Amino acid sequence: MAERIDAHIAEIRNDSVHGATFLTKKALAAIREAAVAGSQEKTLRKAALQIAAARPMMASLFNVANGLLFQLDEDAGRDAVIAYCDAFAESMDRAAASVLESGIERIAGARTVLTHSYSSLVCETLLAAAGRGERFRVVCTESRPGNEGVALAERVCKAGIETSLAIDASAGFMMQRIDLVLLGADGVGRFGLVHKMGTYPIALAARESQVPFVSLATSEKFWPAEVRYVSEPSKPSDEIGGKNVCFDAINLYFDVTPLRLVDTVVTEESALEAGGILDLCGSKPLHPLLKKSVG
Incomplete structure (x- = not known):
């Protein structure tokens, strides 16, 4: 699963076509997929750091990573991480x-x-x-x-x-x-x-x-x-x-x-x-x- 997450993040890093909203939702989907697959906490923490660094000019990606790290500190369970991803995406849509x-x-x-x-x-x-x-x-x-x-x-x-x-x-x-x-x-x-x-x-x-x-x-x-x-x-x-x-x-x-x-x-x-x-x-x-x- 770690390799799959790395591949998703590489796509985000190299995507010069789509904007911040699209790439942020792609990052959330990658994290959610990893959580569903039962990825370990250390894998998710690594993914968060990689996402934050992938496109440093896009604040929403940084904030996905920042929030995920706080979430993992509080509760690194599968359901909690899935709920975090869903709530972030829903919040984006409501705000927009x-x-x-x-x-x-x-x-x-x-x-x-x-x-x-x-x-x-x-x-x-x-x-x-x-x-x-x-x-x-x-x-x-x-x-x-x-x-x-x-x-x-x-x-x-x-x-x-x-x-x-x-x-x-x-x-x-x-x-x-x-x-x-x-x-x-x-x-x-x-x-x-x-x-x-x-x-x-x-x-x-x-x-x-x-x-x-x-x-x-x-x-x-x-x-x-x-x-x-x-x-x-x-x-x-x-x-x-x-x-x-x-x-x-x-x-x-x-x-x-x-x-x-x-x-x-x-x-x-x-x-x-x-x-x-x-x-x-x-x-x-x-x-x-x-x-x-x-x-």
Whole structure:
């Protein structure tokens, strides 16, 4: 069973297509499967540490691992671990439904909404808002090198929403035509908001043009306050055409936007500004086994 868990975690580590919500549920399914199979506590603890390290820019994966370690301290029994996985997944779904409702309220009255990358929660919020009669245009950035924004543009366009696809570098120039920047988050910490590369300059442009910059993020996407962001290694150079041996290619998937540039992060509980974000992060305990990996 340990080999099977390792294989699942390797898939999560190497998946460059799916977002945090999908990969978090995949991790929960792997843990649940291991518990059903009767895996020993030490196997589950090892899996938790591997999950936390698999995608360090995705806070929900880290929180699955963090919570699992606390659960194993309290009760490492099969049924208790299964219940933990089920409760975490159900909580994610309930929280997303609540944030979606708040997101629709943010869209109301906006003529043009700009979004970056592909957030399943943002996508569902846009579709729900249109379904309830809101009329607006969506501008999706390409979000290179993975072009996640192209996938989002295709989905909302097919749903009948007026949609434009824009190159990433045009976002700042276009900001005066935008009423709302609405995007997701791979994680939120005391150090800032982690999202697809290019989010930081979009936030700067939004602030300059006085356009609201809003992130939709359920509470499992907030790191404990002790966690410090660890930058990711550069990805394959051939994704950006860097095949010349004379120079290095810098191909990063995520950046960090300082909290001072984030107007609001909408959670299932409330809409948070910087102070509220720090409070929420501060309320999250960090398991001792993870402390040495986040300093």
